[in-house]
Amino acid sequence: MKLYKRVKLLTNKFNISDSLPFGAIGYVIEIYEGGFCEVEFSDNKTGISYAQVVIHSDFLEQLD
DSSP, X not given: OOTTOEEEEOOSTTOGGGSSOTTOEEEEEXXXXXXXXXXXXXXXXXXXXXXXXXXXXXXXXEOO
């Protein structure tokens, strides 16, 4: 993973009350040791952030 890249979530593990379903699109905003990334997810119409989570890169697909 690279900083500020667009990613797709590849798991439903974080889908609490339908907030982060499989396929959700976010951006890597921080990279940590051990393959973990902090990802921000926001509404594509308003730009308002609705989730910010630390996820292992195994659960992400880099899109660009």
